[in-house]
Each structure stands twice: as structure tokens, then as C-alpha cells.
Amino acid sequence: MASSVITNEEIAKILREIGEYLEMEGEAFKPRAYEKAAEAVEALAEEVREIYKKGSLKALENIPGFGVSITEKVEELIKTGHCRYYEQLKKKIPVNLGELSAVGGLGSKNIKRLYQELGIRNLKELEKSARAGKIKNLEGFGEKSEENILRGIEFLKQSGGRFVLGLVMPEINGIAQQLRNLKEVKKLEVAGSVRRWKETIGDVDILAVSNKPKAVMDFFVSLPQVARVFAQGETKSAIKLKNGMDVDLRVVSENSYGAALNYFTGSKDHNVALREIAIKKGYKLNEYGLFKGKKPIAGRTEKEIYKALGMDYIEPEMREMVGEIGFAQKHQLPKLLDYGDIKGDLQVQTNWTDGVNSIEEMAIAAMSRGLEYIVITDHTKRLAMTGGLDEKRILKQMAEIDKINLGFRVKGLGFRILKGTECDILKDGSLDLSDKILEKLDVVGVSVHSLFNLSRKEQTERIKRTMNNPNVDIVFHPTGRLIQRRAAYEVDMDEIIKIAKKTGTILEINASPERLDLRDQHIRMCVEAGVKMSVDSDAHSISHFGFLEYGIAQARRGWAAREDIINAWPLEKMLNFLKNK
DNA sequence: GCCGTTTTCGGCCCGACTGTTTTCAGTCG
Numbered sequence: 374m375a376s377s378v379i380t381n382e383e384i385a386k387i388l389r390e391i392g393e394y395l396e397m398e399g400e401a402f403k404p405r406a407y408e409k410a411a412e413a414v415e416a417l418a419e420e421v422r423e424i425y426k427k428g429s430l431k432a433l434e435n436i437p438g439f440g441v442s443i444t445e446k447v448e449e450l451i452k453t454g455h456c457r458y459y460e461q462l463k464k465k466i467p468v469n470l471g472e473l474s475a476v477g478g479l480g481s482k483n484i485k486r487l488y489q490e491l492g493i494r495n496l497k498e499l500e501k502s503a504r505a506g507k508i509k510n511l512e513g514f515g516e517k518s519e520e521n522i523l524r525g526i527e528f529l530k531q532s533g534g535r536f537v538l539g540l541v542m543p544e545i546n547g548i549a550q551q552l553r554n555l556k557e558v559k560k561l562e563v564a565g566s567v568r569r570w571k572e573t574i575g576d577v578d579i580l581a582v583s584n585k586p587k588a589v590m591d592f593f594v595s596l597p598q599v600a601r602v603f604a605q606g607e608t609k610s611a612i613k614l615k616n617g618m619d620v621d622l623r624v625v626s627e628n629s630y631g632a633a634l635n636y637f638t639g640s641k642d643h644n645v646a647l648r649e650i651a652i653k654k655g656y657k658l659n660e661y662g663l664f665k666g667k668k669p670i671a672g673r674t675e676k677e678i679y680k681a682l683g684m685d686y687i688e689p690e691m692r693e694m695v696g697e698i699g700f701a702q703k704h705q706l707p708k709l710l711d712y713g714d715i716k717g718d719l720q721v722q723t724n725w726t727d728g729v730n731s732i733e734e735m736a737i738a739a740m741s742r743g744l745e746y747i748v749i750t751d752h753t754k755r756l757a758m759t760g761g762l763d764e765k766r767i768l769k770q771m772a773e774i775d776k777i778n779l780g781f782r783v784k785g786l787g788f789r790i791l792k793g794t795e796c797d798i799l800k801d802g803s804l805d806l807s808d809k810i811l812e813k814l815d816v817v818g819v820s821v822h823s824l825f826n827l828s829r830k831e832q833t834e835r836i837k838r839t840m841n842n843p844n845v846d847i848v849f850h851p852t853g854r855l856i857q858r859r860a861a862y863e864v865d866m867d868e869i870i871k872i873a874k875k876t877g878t879i880l881e882i883n884a885s886p887e888r889l890d891l892r893d894q895h896i897r898m899c900v901e902a903g904v905k906m907s908v909d910s911d912a913h914s915i916s917h918f919g920f921l922e923y924g925i926a927q928a929r930r931g932w933a934a935r936e937d938i939i940n941a942w943p944l945e946k947m948l949n950f951l952k953n954k
Numbered sequence: 955g956c957c958g959t960t961t962t963c964g965g966c967c968c969g970a971c972t973g974t975t976t977t978c979a980g981t982c983g
Contacts, residue, residue, distance in 0.1 A: 395955090402966060406955040440956050478972090480981055515974055565983085578983080604971055611971085611982095621983085623970095636968090641983065648967045653960080659968055 379450050381421055385411040387450065387459050388443065390470045394462040396481040404481075410438035412642065416695060418866060418894030422451045469495040476525035477619075478518075486511065500526050524601070528617050535573040536618055537856055539886020539923050542567075545577055548596065548620065555592060557585040560630060564637035565621075568689045570926035572856055572889045576619035578637045586624035593622045629661045631674035636660035642694035643687075650682050650698070658682075690929040695897070707900075709929045710908075714941040715921055717746035719816055720795065720849060720881065720909035725770055726751040727759035729914035732770075732790065733777050738915035740788045746944055748793035748816045749774060750849075753805040755797040756822055764810050767794065771813065789944070791815040795849055797822055802838025804845075811844035816951065818881070820849040821862065829863035836869060840878040846951045847907055848873075850883040850890040857887075866895055873904045877954040879939060880904060882931075884924025885911045896931020905950070906933065907940045 392407030413436055414421060424432045425448065433444045446456050466488050472495050473484045487493040490511055491502050499522065502508055509519040545563060553561045558581050562568070565578030583589045590610045594602045603611040603619070611621045625633040636644055637660070651658035656665050662672025663681055671677040679686045684701035688709055691697040700706045721735050722728035728735070732749055739747045751770065752761040762770065771792050778790055793816035797805035804811070804819060811817050819839045827835065839845050851869065852861035873880055880899055883890045888911065891899070899906055908924040910917050928938060935941045939950060 400955090403955050405966075409956080438956070442955060478981065482980065513974070513979080517973055521973095576983090606971065609970055637983080639983075641967095644983090645967055652967080657968090661969095 379422060379454055381414050381417055384421055384447060384450055385414040386471065387456060388414065388447075391446075391456075391459050391462060393470050393474060393481045393484075394459075394466065397466060397485040406438065406440075407443070409642070410436075410443045412694075413438045416693070416894065418892075418898055421447060425451050467494060472496040473499060475529055476522060477528070478521050478525060483514075486513075496526060496529070528613070535575050535857070537886055538567065538570065538572055538574055539920065541574070541616070541618060542886075544598070544614070544616065544618075545620075548577075548598070549579060551596070552579065552581065552589070552593065552622075555583075555589060557583050557588045559583060559627070562634060564634055565639060568638045569640065569692055570690050570923070570930060572886075572892075572927070576621065579620065579622045580630075580633055580637050581622065581624050582627050582630055583624050589624055590622065623660075625660070627673065628669070629672050631676070631678055632658070632662040632672040633660045635675045635678055638689050638692065640693050643692040643697070646694060646698050647678075647682065650684075654682065656681075688929060690926055691932065693893075693930070707932055707934045710925060710933050710935050710938050710941060712922065712925050713743075714935050714938070715744070715908055715925060716942070717744055717748070717791075717940050717944060717947075718910050718912065718918065718921065719748045719793070719847060719907045719940055720750045720818060720883070720911045721747045722751055722795070722911070722913045723749060725749075725766070726756075726761055727913060732774060734915055735912065736777065736781075736788060736790050739918055740786070742918050742921075744918070745787065746789040746791055748791040748818075750793040750795040750816070750818050752822075753794060753796045755799065755805045761797070761805070762794070764807060767806065767810060793818060795820050798835060798839050800824055800827075800835065802835040804839060804842065808842070808844055811842075814844075815948065816847065817845050818847040818849045819845050821853055825853060825859075825862040827862070829865060832862055833865040833868050836864065837872050840869075840872050840876050843954060845878060846954065847879040847881050849881045849909070850885075850888050850911070851880050852890050852892070852895070854890055854892075855887050856889065861890070866898065870895075870898055870902050870904050873899070874902050877905075877950070879951075880906050882906050882908045882924050882928050882933075882938075883911050884908055884920040884922075884927065885917075886920060886923050889923065889927045891927075891931070893927060893930035896928060896933055900932055900934070900937050905939050906937055908938055909940070 388407050388411035392404040396404040433439055433447060446458055450456050466485055468484060468488050473479060491507055493499050493502055503519050503522045508514050509516050545567060549563050552558055560582040562580050564580045566574045567577055586607050590605055593610055594605050594612055598614045600613045600615045609623050613619050648658045656663050663670045663678050671681040676686045685704050685706050687697050687701050718739060723732050723735055724730060736747060752759040754761040754763040774790050774792050781788055792814045794814055795818050798819050798821050854861035880891060908928055910920040912918050939947045
């Protein structure tokens, strides 16, 4: 039989849909089991088919949430591309679950009823029935339900449902600040996936302390950005913004603030695990606190809750149910890289190629953000559309950098501009600049900007070859993905990490909000393998240095400590490390 | 269907709000 090339995304989708079908059947716990397995697959850095290829059934069973039954079904999917169990379920209720359950407010139970009573199978048919006024006549549905469905469809059409964090963060911060400015608000924090710095978010959860919640809620639902109000109560309100993003606001008492912050920060699975631990200790944990019977044990701060549960405090970026609970119980959590730890930026573009600002402008902007140095890494000639540098122009740029540095020294500024490149990797893994030039640079970064469709083997070999070049220091944005726009190219990251360790090559955590490349699971693999990384803004203008924060957050999501990130080290130590490659 | 300091059977997180209902199911996080 032809071997199938099913991806993790496809496997997760099928597992999740099996869960939804089982929910329609009224099963109580199986749906959650399938959902958990789907989440585990999505969190994997490695393709499930590769795990199976290497370790067969045994290796699959080691995936969290995979028992006998799910392992069997996933094996079938890998081998044949089909799962008979899934297809049987699908035959009974042949609907496009992905489409329909993306409609807000519409769950499995109602999807089933809409199919059985109106024959609705997909978004288009749902819209048609809703517009024809057929849904409101069903028992249990009504005018409002029908309206909500239509609005849900409208939203899906324009947004796709999730937002890239870095693109919506300014608006979120703006709303949070307006709320903080109210005299009725004593304390306020953005929780949820925003606080965990997930790369994309589905909605925003804001938490506040106030003794006049009604005034806060009234202000919140009448913000000018509000497109509609879903719910307005004393403790909880929910709105949709004009850009399509949902925002929830919860108001709690001071005594519950820590418990609520913990609860609304999630992740959901992390919270479930905490509650289970609470139960085992004879407590009950909810958003109001940790209780023994009716007696409150903890709740004002998150720290006291973790402590009462016998654990160390867990940073929000780690709360993804990827082993953090066990480490916290054993008091073995790493001390994460901090937001103030980055001393310099190793990838900066200027107006010599596709950047907006001059070398000097970029340097001054970096300085004003508290950085001690930047590396100028303009593109090379193969990237013709950016005006990439050839040997002659990069030599000229190096002279220019010397001149600016001299000017800084004269003024008594300690800031340094280093010479570098973002050199294109050619098809065969050779480079777009000669070794003679590369030798003269302080930092050599290399990037794949072409031939994204090479086979996994060719792409991996291509990048490996550059890493074996002693002049190459860093692989920039190692997987090439653009969040929500372009998938990563096929590359064997296990192998890349192995070679990085062997050759002392740095792998970049590109902080640009649409890249965040390496992704969190790959960072964790590097940390475990002892491979060093850098956090770079990839700035193309002076405002882009602000991206570093997203890169630091990403590093923290991958459990990186200061010693894992070379541009968190003193400059001389970093340069020595690169020299000794 | 998974899982194990409650361990191979019997549990599995908990509460707010809505909409359509006279007491609750569905959805969400």
C-alpha cells in the first residue's frame, strides 16, 4: 500500500471530530478523551507519522492521551489515510463539522438537531435555512438563536476566527488602559491566551477588581470599538469589537483576584489539572479561591494558590499542560529568560536593502530601547527584489559602520554596531556571499528564502550544509513559516538540532509576530539538546524593535533560560562563543 | 476512552450566562 503522508493537523482534526460525533451520541467522557488526544497531537513538534516510522506502535502510545483505542485509529490513519470508525460516524451525520462548529454558540448537540430536522450539512445550508426563518421554528430555538447563527456566519466569513497576537495587541492594550483609567477600577489585567503569549488568540479575557461593577460594565459595553454586546451581567460581560474580536470582562472581588486570574489565564487543561490536584488534597478550586469545605485556603494571589497546592509558581507562558505541573511539584522548573534580559539584536535590516531606516537611525532607536548593540544584517544579492548586497556593496557598508561606530565612540556612547549579513542559502546549501567576505563579518546569519517546496530530505541537507560552514553563525527563521499565511517548509528539525549541537550553530527565535520561528516546541527541543538560540526582532524599521518582546515570550513558552539565549549574554562572551564554532 | 500517591476499576473541573423555558439544556472558557 502506498504510504500516506497524513499531517498532524489532519490527524488532530479527525480525532477532534470523532469527539464531537461522540458528544452528539450523548457519550459522557469519550469526547473529552478524543479532544485531549487531538490537542496532544497539535502540541507535538514532530510529525506523528515520523514518530510512528521510528518507533512504531510503542512510540505512538507514549503520546499523552493515546491509549489502545486511539493509537489503533491513528495507526490506521497513517497506514491507509482513512479511519473506518470516523467514517462510520460521519455517515450517520454527514455534516461539515469544522465549518459548523466554528459558528459561535453552535455546539455538537444543535448541529445534530439541525441536520436531523432541517438536513443542514454545511455553512451555506445553515445560512440558507437561517435566512429563510426555518431555524426559529424548531423547538428549543427561537428568534435570537437564529439571529446569533447569522451573525456567527457573518463573522466567520470576514475573519477566520483567530487573530495573530502581535497584530491585535495594540488595540487590546488600548482597551485595557481605558478601563484602568476608570476610578471604579481598582486593579485590571488581561488574562487568557494573551497573558500566556500564544501566537494567535481566539478572544480576549480581561479581569478586574471593582466595588462598582455595574459602572465598569456599562463603560465596557459602550466603548466606541464595540460592534455588539453578547452578554452583560454584574460579574461577566462579553462584547465583539468591530474588528471581529470577542472580548470578555470579568469583575471579581479582591479576595478572589489570584484565583480568578489563574482561572481565566488558563490554559483550560492546566486549570483542569490544578483542580484535580486540589481535589486529591481535599480542596476545591474555582475562580473564587481554593477552599476546604467552605473555608477559604487561598485566592488573593496566584502564588499562594500554587503554594497551597504544593507547587512552585508557574509562569503564564508555561501553562500549556506540557509537563509544567510535574516540574512545579518537584520544584524543578527552570528560571526563564526575563523580559529585560536581551542585550542586543542580531537581525536588523536597513535602507541598504528592504529596511526603511538608515544604519544610524536603527542604532539610535535600539539604544533608546536600552539595547547595547545591534548587528546589521541586510539581504544578499540573490534576493534581488530587496536590492540584496553583493560583495562590493557589503564592503562599502562595513566601512560605513566603522564610521558610525567611531562617531559613537567620540560622543562617549558605549553602543556598538556589529557587521553582519542575512545571507541567502542557495539551492545546494552553498551561500550567496563568498567565504572571503563572510570571514570579515562579526555575525553571519543565513536564511532560506527560496525553493520552499524541496523534499524534506533535500531541504534538510541544504540547511545542514550551510551549518557545516565554519563561517556560519546563525540560521535565521529556521522553518520559514508565516503564521496563518504560509506553512513551514518540510524540514527534519530533529536532524537540524542535532547538527546545531555538533557544529555550535545558533538557531534563531525570530520575534516578528507573524513568524515566531522557531516555534515553542522547537525551542524546548533546543533547550533539552543544549543548542543555543538568539532572540531577534528582524526589524525593518525603528518601530520593529518592539517585536523583541514577542520573541522573548516565545522563548519563555519554550522554557528557555538566560543561558540558552546568546544575546542575553554579555557581548564579549557571545562573540567568543561564535568565534569558537 | 484514558488513567493511576484513590492504580487495572471507577472516576473524570466548575460556574456564568443565554435563550427558551417554568426548571433547564446548551455553550463557553
